[in-house]
Amino acid sequence: MTFLQALLYFTREASVNLIRGWKVSLLAILTITLSLFLTGSFFLVSSNLSQLTKTWRGESKVVVYFAPGTDSAARDRVRGEIAAAAWSGEVSEVSPEQAATRFRSAFPSLEDLLEGWGDEPLPASLEIQVDWSTVDGEAMRADLETLRTDPVVDMVDDDRDWLAQLETAVLLLRGLALVLGGVLLLTAVFTIASIIRLTAYLYHDEIAVQRLVGATEFFIRGPFYIEGLLQGLLGGTLAAASLALGHWLALRRGDGLLVSVLLERFLVPSQLLLLVTLGGLAGLFGAVASLRKESLGRTAEVPDGGWEEEV
Amino acid sequence: MIEFYQVTKRYPGGQLGLDDVSLQIPKGELVFLTGPSGAGKTTFLKLIYREEMASEGYILVNGRNVSNLPERKVPYLRRTIGVVFQSFRLIPRKTVFENVSYLPRVLGLDAKQQRKVAYDTLRRVGLAHRMNAFPMQLSGGEQQRVAIARALINRPDILLADEPTGNLDPELSEEILRLFLEINLEGTTVIFATHDRGLIRRVGRRVLTLEDAKLRRDEHLPGEMVPPAPRRRSEPEAPPDASPEMESAGLSEPVDADPIGAGA
Ligand SMILES: Nc1ncnc2c1ncn2[C@@H]1O[C@H](COP(=O)(O)OP(=O)(O)O)[C@@H](O)[C@H]1O
Ligand SMILES: [Mg+2]
Numbered sequence: 001m002t003f004l005q006a007l008l009y010f011t012r013e014a015s016v017n018l019i020r021g022w023k024v025s026l027l028a029i030l031t032i033t034l035s036l037f038l039t040g041s042f043f044l045v046s047s048n049l050s051q052l053t054k055t056w057r058g059e060s061k062v063v064v065y066f067a068p069g070t071d072s073a074a075r076d077r078v079r080g081e082i083a084a085a086a087w088s089g090e091v092s093e094v095s096p097e098q099a100a101t102r103f104r105s106a107f108p109s110l111e112d113l114l115e116g117w118g119d120e121p122l123p124a125s126l127e128i129q130v131d132w133s134t135v136d137g138e139a140m141r142a143d144l145e146t147l148r149t150d151p152v153v154d155m156v157d158d159d160r161d162w163l164a165q166l167e168t169a170v171l172l173l174r175g176l177a178l179v180l181g182g183v184l185l186l187t188a189v190f191t192i193a194s195i196i197r198l199t200a201y202l203y204h205d206e207i208a209v210q211r212l213v214g215a216t217e218f219f220i221r222g223p224f225y226i227e228g229l230l231q232g233l234l235g236g237t238l239a240a241a242s243l244a245l246g247h248w249l250a251l252r253r254g255d256g257l258l259v260s261v262l263l264e265r266f267l268v269p270s271q272l273l274l275l276v277t278l279g280g281l282a283g284l285f286g287a288v289a290s291l292r293k294e295s296l297g298r299t300a301e302v303p304d305g306g307w308e309e310e311v
Numbered sequence: 312m313i314e315f316y317q318v319t320k321r322y323p324g325g326q327l328g329l330d331d332v333s334l335q336i337p338k339g340e341l342v343f344l345t346g347p348s349g350a351g352k353t354t355f356l357k358l359i360y361r362e363e364m365a366s367e368g369y370i371l372v373n374g375r376n377v378s379n380l381p382e383r384k385v386p387y388l389r390r391t392i393g394v395v396f397q398s399f400r401l402i403p404r405k406t407v408f409e410n411v412s413y414l415p416r417v418l419g420l421d422a423k424q425q426r427k428v429a430y431d432t433l434r435r436v437g438l439a440h441r442m443n444a445f446p447m448q449l450s451g452g453e454q455q456r457v458a459i460a461r462a463l464i465n466r467p468d469i470l471l472a473d474e475p476t477g478n479l480d481p482e483l484s485e486e487i488l489r490l491f492l493e494i495n496l497e498g499t500t501v502i503f504a505t506h507d508r509g510l511i512r513r514v515g516r517r518v519l520t521l522e523d524a525k526l527r528r529d530e531h532l533p534g535e536m537v538p539p540a541p542r543r544r545s546e547p548e549a550p551p552d553a554s555p556e557m558e559s560a561g562l563s564e565p566v567d568a569d570p571i572g573a574g575a
Contacts, residue, residue, distance in 0.1 A: 005419060009416065205400070205402075206402045206404075208400075209401075209402055210413065212360070212362060212389065212394065212396070212400070213389060213390075213394070213413060213461065214386045214388075214390035214414055214417065214465075215386060215413070215414075216383075216386045216417070217383070219417050
């Protein structure tokens with residue numbers, strides 16, 4: 001028998017078993033679905049969040065505010081120092097006038113505020129784009145500290161501080177998803193394992209006969225492995241489908257900023273495929289675990305309750 | 312060729328299944344195995360196809376030591392041995408066809424070939440018309456014949472039959488006996504365990520008598536029966552199934568029911 005033939009036969013047997021014991025099968029499938037759905041949801045939210053932080057990171061900058069009255073020579077000196085640093089990208093100077101203009105256009109109603117401060121109501125500043133892909137965090141931090149002690153520098157504003165906090169939160173969420181998903185998946189594996197063991201127990205006599213007429217272990221176990229695999233794949237598919245459905249419903253009904261931020265993009269096909277694969281693997285693993293060693297009833301049967309008693 | 316060398320089988324719990332048995336059964340022979348209930352007949356057969364392992368001594372089947380055969384090779388040994396189990400051991404949720412054609416499927420025959428060998432073999436036992444029935448729908452005698460068909464399906468070198476007529480009425484018993492003689496004539500070694508002395512007497516041949524797990528006698532008995540009838544190939548299909556009651560009613564000739572030790 002070729003491998004393909006065997007696979008076909010296994011699949012047929014497994015499908016029959018699945019359908020015949022559909023109640024227990026459904027239990028196994030739903031356990032997998034639940035665990036993968038929750039894992040997937042966490043993953044969905046956390047990947048949207050991390051995408052968001054990436055965007056923010058790309059737009060984030062360091063702003064150095066000069067003390068009032070700093071002359072242009074001092075400003076150029078500081079600018080030169082910053083430009084020489086490896087982490088700095090484009091540096092642009094915002095003069096007090098520009099700052100005031102910006103302020104006026106951003107907050108027209110507060111224009112009066114600026115009037116009382118004389119010539120220089122807002123300090124000049126340097127806006128530094130940061131190339132986050134190549135940045136050496138330690139060196140940058142040290143440079144910013146030095147800048148902060150510079151007498152002409154009033155304040156250094158670093159977006160990274162709060163971005164780092166957000167990233168920690170994303171990381172935490174990811175970790176939680178991983179742990180929770182792992183635990184749930186393990187539960188699913190155990191469920192499938194017990195169900196397969198139950199099936200094997202139900203067909204204990206049958207398996208004994210198959211063995212006695214000369215079937216190999218591969219041939220006997222194959223249908224059970226495929227049964228687990230099918231349960232897992234079905235569970236994974238169901239999880240992917242309910243994620244898509246849930247995502248669609250949430251976007252449709254929820255209008256809050258949070259929803260649109262956290263659920264903006266759905267999982268990409270390869271991630272969905274991973275989910276289904278994970279389900280299949282869990283199912284297969286459950287089947288393998290349940291059929292280890294002697295669990296298929298290899299021991300000899302009870303003595304024949306035969307016909308000796310009859311004459 | 313089957314050879315036993317001082318074979319002892321001790322079951323867990325100390326029960327002796329076979330005690331120091333040595334003998335040889337040449338290829339192509341038909342041997343009866345008899346003895347009272349609990350004498351060790353089933354044990355003897357189980358040792359040959361490795362359902363049980365000898366505690367002492369060793370067993371050669373076609374020159375190969377069955378006792379130290381690695382587990383993964385056991386299936387291949389079993390494929391060369393057809394076994395009619397004492398309690399049939401048919402798979403209840405599978406049809407007669409599926410039961411009989413399991414090994415051909417394992418061996419990779421395609422569906423058409425499976426159907427053909429199953430049909431041919433079931434014809435030999437007169438059950439071709441019951442191919443799609445489930446075992447539960449069959450009488451005891453029919454189930455027994457399905458079990459025989461399953462044992463014959465792969466044209467085994469060796470055929471082990473554990474009380475294969477135990478559930479059949481005398482007429483059918485004789486038919487089955489004829490079938491076994493016929494298979495034997497085709498070159499298959501046959502070991503036929505039965506406590507039906509009458510049956511043995513009709514055929515003759517070598518008779519091994521077990522008692523209390525020991526081989527008490529190993530003798531050749533003359534038979535009364537004429538050589539096996541020609542194959543029933545040309546004859547029409549077996550008559551429609553009768554219920555077990557009907558089968559056992561109206562027996563043509565009472566067979567000498569003299570099971571050794573029965574009730575003793
Ligand atoms: N699986 C078993 N466990 C323990 N004892 C057994 C087992 N099978 C058979 N025996 C014992 O071995 C002896 C021979 O049994 P068996 O081979 O079945 O005899 P027979 O087939 O001639 O009736 C009996 O005493 C029986 O009780
Ligand atoms: Mg017996």
